[in-house]
Amino acid sequence: MRLKLERRDAASRWATVAAPLIALGLAILTSLILFAALGKPAGQALYSLLLEPFDGWYNISELLLKMGPLMLIAQGLAIGFRTNVFNIGAEGQLIIGAICASALPIYFPTATSVWMLPAMIGLGAAGGAVWAGLAAGLRTRFNANEILVTLMLTLIATQVLNYLLLGPWKDPHGFNFPQSVMFPDVALLPILLPGTRVNISLLAALIASGLAYVIMRHRFSGYQLLVGGLAPRAARYAGFSESRAVWMSLILGGLAAGFAGACEVAGPLGQLQRSVSTGYGYSAIIVAYLGGLNPLGIMVSAFLMAALFIGGDNAMVSADLPVAAVFVFQGLLLVYYLGSLTFIRHRITFNGMGRA
């Protein structure tokens, strides 16, 4: 008797929903074993990791705060992933977005104009788009792999951030800390939920999700991207431009990441500092895939991933877990998910016995 994978006649809806849940279950199981092997209190660790984020208004509001940028960036990236354009450098685009947005309040620290905030966000989004556009230009002109280019551009963006914070943009009254001046009030995003740090960028992320849904489901341009991803030869046959797909994917991803970067400095940070780069850009990749690259799924997975971020911080404190344990958990989640994806289009049969 042999195990065999057999293609299903159509994608299984049941498996589409079950795959992320099964992945979550397996990731929990594996990490329980891992934590126990590390000699840590496994139950306590899991409680901190998975349940504490939902314990109390403060935790939930922090969760929503982290969910915003994850969701926004993931929506942008997912569009590209569906057409096989892999923008791995959202982190760099986020940093450049934060830098561009910060330029205004840093050079005009006493400004009172109401246009400050829209201009910052516009500049941030444009910066992210330009940063991603570099990769698009290199890909379409020289066929340079966008995975490598976006990744390396992230390293450059980090160094640009370091240079600015250690040099020209360092707060002269900041005790030599690598951070900019605090932004004036007109450069800060209004709070959405009073008493918390959640600002209106969460609304922007929700609107972006709606837009992503419309593009991928109802726009012909989104359809062309899908065809390019599912069957590149069919896209060529129909005459859908590949370079257009590359540009559109990277620009949309860059816009979203730059926007998110601007919202970080204008939101919870209130200044430009090195901690603007906390890995949202990388985690958004996991969020995009866990959400099945589907705009609605990404809203759910962004929520889950934000909970993991909060839970990871908690677990480090309460269960004395190393910071790597949280990354390991995220990695397990992604690997199991990609594995269980197989069953959406395939089923297991036992040789000679399997029947439809």
Next chain:
Amino acid sequence: MTPLLQLKGISKRYGGVQANSGIDLRVDAGSIHAILGENGAGKSTLMKLIYGVEVPDDGQIIWKGQPAHLSNPSDARRLGIGMVFQHFSLFETLTVVQNMALIVPGSKAALSARIRDLGARFGLTIDPRAVVHSLSVGERQRVEILRCLLLNPELLILDEPTSVLPPPSVALLFDTLRALKAKGMAILFISHKLEEIRDLCDTATILRQGKVTARLAPRERSARELATLMIGRPMPPAVHPTPQGLGEQRLELARLDYLNDDPFGVSLSDIGLSVRGGEILGIAGVSGNGQQELAALISGELTLPGSHRDCVRLMGLPVGDLGAAERRLRSFAFVPEDRLGRGAVPDMSLSDNALLTAHSRGLVRNGFIRRQTERSFTADCIARFDVRTPGPHAEAGSLSGGNLQKFIMGREMMLDPAVLLVAQPTWGVDIGAATEIRQRLVAMRNKGAAIIVISEEIEELFEICDRLHVLHKGRLSPSLDVARTTVDEVGTWMIGAAA
């Protein structure tokens, strides 16, 4: 006499499809036995079961009176069963003898001697030191057959061996098979070409929808009778084109050269042809002689530099440097030979596959997809072209090859193009559907469209075309008037022997 091979009640199911059901078969030594059936009748499945590629769900395989359990091809080879597949499995960068040495034991020198010896005895002459990629398709097939013969099989299975051969090579192959039969070998010959079977085979088993519908001696029956048994109803009448008034020049290629970057690809040189409205131009030739490249150059999937834009003219205007989308805007449509992944996206519904090229037919407004129109266009196409499917929501990948071909053909024809290019219109399509497709092409021509058909099937081209070119090694023959040329003349061009 104990039969060499006997099958009793063999059944095999794939998912929802019963590929073989309750098949009995008897093959004797020293005979050529035909397995006849339409595409999808279960011929290939049956051969895979005999060769151990697949295991039957039910039934018995009896070899020389003993029950045999074949779980993989090496079991079958050990018993003495050899098989030549329709698609060759040779390493192109190795020589003939190196390819053989991969599965046949013995030193290279000894193998070379045996290859020469067998080749001389059975008319399969081949140079053992030749590199495979330099061989023609016919020669590669000889290599495949020789590789089987080196293992001294008692039963040789040939899966549609003539579909890749030009007519003169078919005659050579038949001589070889007759010589093998005279030595006492049994041959299972799979085909859907009736004349060949009547010419070559002693007995025939006819399959339809996975079941045996007849066992007979093909020489005692007419081709028409065999066809009726094969498709279960009388053959649809063939269409004979009547000469029509020709319209204006629609597509013209002149001094078109194309240098292929791929070392195993084909380069085209000095291609010239033209098609007018109201005629069907055929491109004959064995696949792999530049057909794919020619089709891509006409469709715009391959484009020329701006300096050569004049080499391709569509509706009188130079389009050589324009992409596929722009050429489609100029009323061009194309049915490619590979349907899944090129003509259609397997993971998308038929509706979404209609959108692939029919988006200009009001399926998109202001950049938004109009689902209602998309669905009704698709439903219309399904109904008009008799596509067997649950409906517009079915995924393209779930359709059989023939049905998907009808869908793609329908989609492109509903665009009502001025120029239609069709590559291998009836590959993998059953006879009934193939006749229908040909009729539709002729009807389109009669309404004034310019049609180019690239096909390996000479009979098909003779049936529907007004003029023919033959493509051989990247060069195009002069235009041949179908009414005045013969299959033999075209065959000579196909192997490049014409002056």
